[in-house]
Amino acid sequence: MARRRTRGLTLVEVLITVTVIAVISGSVILGMGAVTSARLKRSAALVAGAVRVAYAHANAQSKPVRLVFDFEERVIALEESTSALAIERNDRTGGAAAATDAERAAVEEAESILKGPRAPRPSFQPAKAYGFNPEEGRAGKELSSGVRFLQVETAHQDDPVAEGRAYLYFWPGGQTERAAIQLSLGAGGTEDSVMTVLVSPLTGKTELRRGKVSMPRPRDDAEASEREDTGF
Template sequence: MSSPRAIAATEALRPMPEGRRAPARSVRRRFARAMTLVEILIVMAIIGIMMGVIVAGSGQTSSARLRQSGALITGAVRVAYARASSMSRPTRLVFDFEKQTITLEESAAPMLVQSKDVTGTGGADPVTEAEKNAVDEGKRIVAGPQAPRATFKAVTDAGFGKEPKPLPSGIQFRSVQAAHDDDVRRTGRAYLYFWPGGQTERAVVQVRIGEKDEDSDTLSLVVSALTGKVEVKSGNVALDNPQDDKAASEREAPGGF
């Protein structure tokens, strides 16, 4: 007959029943599930942070491109202003709303700007079909002799190259209005003229981020007629009409060389 000590030792050596090991496995499974949930939450948090960084970075990039477009237009105005004086030729900047580009052009013939010109060319030869139709309609309405229209050709040796300068990606022209325009231009092509002797037109060129019209996404570049200086302003700034002699001194002469 076995002693109590022998029975106890035998019981200790027996393998633990399956039912008694189940709680340990259950704890491990719950622990594994808990760890998996924690990992998922961590991954989701990381994704959220990354998306926030991407969105913020995208906004900063768009703003940077908007400022870059302002610098591009400012530089183009300076080049055109200097070109007209150095070459003694009428010069103009072409703002293309469809292609979102800027082109520098000049004419070998004298240029007489037509104030409040409804054709959009300011008195130069029409280029687009819309301009040609507008000129033909003007001839039909107004009979008699008319001033000759200057023909402009692209300048390729003033740092602009052979191709028009595009606006930065995602940036568009919102509107352009020069002193010779009868209204703000938002489609087709708009022109800003320069003449020998250091003179241009009062004008406002607006660019924006994509299709947005909010002031925070718009940049207005205000051009001085006498100096060609460009003042960059945030938001939607309209072209002012001179109300006194001091302001009127900024008005360009009705004609150029």
């Protein structure tokens, strides 16, 4: 009986196979990168759109309005108040009534230091506007899958907020705060996986930047007054 010969792979065939696998793997990785990058851009556009809605809503309703950035839930919500709001610097809520236990504790601690009567803090309630409908039972607009708030800088706080809730305020007549909202894809927070939404005062204009961009701080009292839009 004739012995059947078994033919092995040649070196050329092995190299071709490895090259094909590498090309396919590279295409998959590039495709995944494009998808994740699109999610980050979509979330940044969501934040920028929410800023425009809040800016317009404050003018249309003649009420103070704020955007709520919920780090744990990864959502951005729109709220309004029927009372006037005077911003308090370095206050956990910016001068508004506390909405969480952590905020209540911080407000009580801050007010225990001050003496004399104080005006009631204005409370904020969910607002109904374009794209925001609290009647549907949703807290707000959720960021894309895998995207989270990295940190939020606003003019009424010296230090960025990186946990809990952060607030960006708007007033009737066309005015808001300077702000920088950083979004991160995943937990790494590397430069190539972060986008920043910059908000300019007065006009509420937004600008999307790649990487971690800090909020421009006013250089003098004239800029700090925010009566003039100093841009970026």
